[in-house]
Amino acid sequence: MESLPGPSWTSPYRWAVALRLLRARKINLISILGVTVGVASIIVVLAIMDGFQRDLRAVIRGTLSDVIVEIDPRELGYEEIRETVLALDGVKAMTLQRATFGLIQAATRDTDGARQNFLPVRIIGVLPEQEREVSRIFDFVKEAANQPEDVFRLDPPPMFAESTPHILMSKWLARRVGYSLYGRTMRPNDNFGLITFSESDKNNQGQATWAPNDRDVVCSRLYDSRNSEFDKLHIYVDLRSTVHDFFSSPDGVVTELRIKLDDYTQARDMIPRIERAIKALDPTGLAFVQGQTWEERQGPLLAAVNNEKVILSFVLFFIVLVACFTIFATLTMTVVEKTREIGVLRAMGATAPGILSIFMLNGALVGLVGAASGYGAGLYVASNVNPIREFLRDRFGWDIFPTDIYSFDYIPTYIDHRAALSFTLGAALSALFFAVIPAIRAARLDPVRALRYE
Amino acid sequence: MSNADETIRDLPAGETADATARAPATTALDFLSVRDIRKSYRMGRQTLDVLRGVDLDVKKGEIVAIMGQSGSGKSTLLHQIGLLDEPESGEVYFEGDALPRRGNQAAAARSRLFGFIFQFYHLLPEFTALENVLMPAMILDDLGVWRRRKGEHKERAARILERMGLKERMKHRPKELSGGERQRVAIARALMNKPPVLLCDEPTGNLDRGTAEGVRSLLWELNQSDGQTMIVVTHDSSVAAQANRTLELVDGRLANTGSSNGA
Secondary structure (H helix, E strand, O other), X not given: OOOOOOOOOOOOHHHXXXXXXXXXXXXXXXXXXXXXXXXXXXXXXXXXXXXXXXXXXXXXXXXXXXXXXXXXXXXXXXHHHHHHHHOOOOEEEEEEEEEEEEEEEEEEEEOOEEEEEEEXXXXXXXOHHHHHHHOOHHHHEOOOOOOHHHHHOOOOOOOOOOOXXXXXXXXXXXXXXXXXXXXXXXXXXXXXEEEEEEEEEEOOOOOEEEEEXXXXXXXXXXXXXXXXXXXXXXXXXXXXXXXXXHOOOOOOOEEEEEEEEOOHHHHHHHHHHHHHHHHOOOOOOOOEEEEEEHHHHXXXXXXXXXXXXXXXXXXXXXXXXXXXXXXXXXXHHHHHHOHHHHHHHHHOOXXXXXXXXXXXXXXXXXXXXXXXHHHHHHHHHHHOHHHHHHHHHHHHOOOOOOOOOOOOOOOOOOOXXXXXXXXXXXHHHHHHHHHHHHHHHHHOOOHHHHHHOO | OOHHHHHHHHOOOOOOXXXXXXXXXXXXXXXXXXXXXXXXXXXXXXXXXEEEEEEEEEOOOOEEEEXXXXXXXXXXXXXXXXXXXXXXXXXXXXXXXXXXXXHHHHHHHHHHHEEEEOOOOOOXXXXXXXXXXXXXXXXXXXXXXXXXXXXXXXXXXXXXXXXOOOHXXXXXXXXXXXXXXXXXXXXXXXXXXXXXXXXXXXXXXXXXXHHHHXXXXXXXXXXXXXXXXXXXXXXXXXXXXXXXXXXXXEOOEEEEOOOOXXX
């Protein structure tokens, strides 16, 4: 017999039967919904985790520079170091920070009335015009200043002595201290007591003793880095004008160099060069010089956030897997229920690959429709997570994101479209993969047995 | 086609398909011929020989009824003729050409040469009557041809349904139709690709007497008007009585019952 043109792989019945089975069987909706929820959850959670990661990095990086170098002893002249480091290729800017500890005098109110209380703070001395070039701390200052050094000035000058040290403090501290002293948030021009410690005379054994210095300081500006842990502890002063107030003693003062690079990706290569250059300035050769990138300094925190993201994605993909098992179960059930119809289709000329493609198409359609709606729903929720949060809070009194726990007063989101699309595609492919076994079972059905199936 | 086959056609045609006809070389081939079909099933450790070398010749425009007890292998024979199942041995010839037994070629031959009608209709419940009738064309055509000829196919399907007296039922799903209507849709579906041979497996077996007679007369009318060739497996002696020939499947072989009424 001459060769007959066989049923083509493009025969329209495959699509017609697959689509009709999909529409007619309501249980397919459960499978589609499962994939939708899985994909949407992954996209939303990833967007929030990515948002957290990015904003947290931005916040942390804002108070740090590309590279931080700790130096001990501090007798090395700063100007000499600065000249040497800035001469290195790849170094864009550099500054010095000195830090010490102090106690802010506040008050605690309880049933017995107000009591003296102290808040420990880290006092950071900066060179404003140099600091501006390496970090973004001045970008966090609420009331703008024309020049960086203006952050530490008041116009008009304070009513009391102009020599009173001017402090840049966080909004958080301003609220905390302000309420205890003034019954309101502290404003620029408000003054408060700050206790620092300086070395005084040596005792009988020749050891240095420490004496508290209690002095008035004035708040010049407020900043808000959005990192509440940082804000609770740090106040800034102009190093030049306050060096004698706070940093007179070389002991108890930590000196750090803050360096900005032309290209941050080169940081790991640059650090040994910077360390070597500084060490070469020390005639004793014993100087302790250690450089770190800002990420290394905040390593555990950043790694923890990243790790959380990976674990959550992994766990959430199980939702998609469960949905895929639903597809598997549904299709297996469909194959059993439709055994006779499969036999009839074979009797009409449908081939085994044709039957296979009907059920593969069914699984693929469930996966595609589910993944696409999950993608859409995920993007919608991720883009509107803050309005949704406000709606839930205002309507039901349920705050899903208490701001006192986190560093942010909003839910940060960042949609990584490539990752979202990869997960969507992954879910659709998983659905197709789980359709393979039922589809093969359908294709391998003996048409005669299928027709006799009851 | 082999030389051996050509020789077969030159020989005088056998009038009946009785158990004595064995090798193809001994009989000439007709419009549709079956030669030495053997089929057995394994039942646990036992082997059940259902067809033990069946020969059959059907002339163009003939209605052949096949009777036999339940389990005698009537449906099995129909499946073998319709290329739905592979025999252990034997061939099916159409107009002298041996038909392919497996793969896409068998599917293509099945789709073009045979129209199946089943006792339990076997309509696709998700599709309307019209869509059910269109299904064989959807299977046979590729997408391009289907797009070109969709309108033509629809017209033909509607015409067949109209001829079956189902003009008003085209948009109805099978569950909305009576048994007789369903079987008429199944007949329309079997006719869609204009198959030269209809294979009917107890077409009236699931219907009440009145409806059964209606369906039978419809099939016979097709034979009268279009010269439609049919092989009808039936338990119903009144149906068999009106066939051109009635054969009985006994012990895995076809025996002529002697009735040849030429209806």
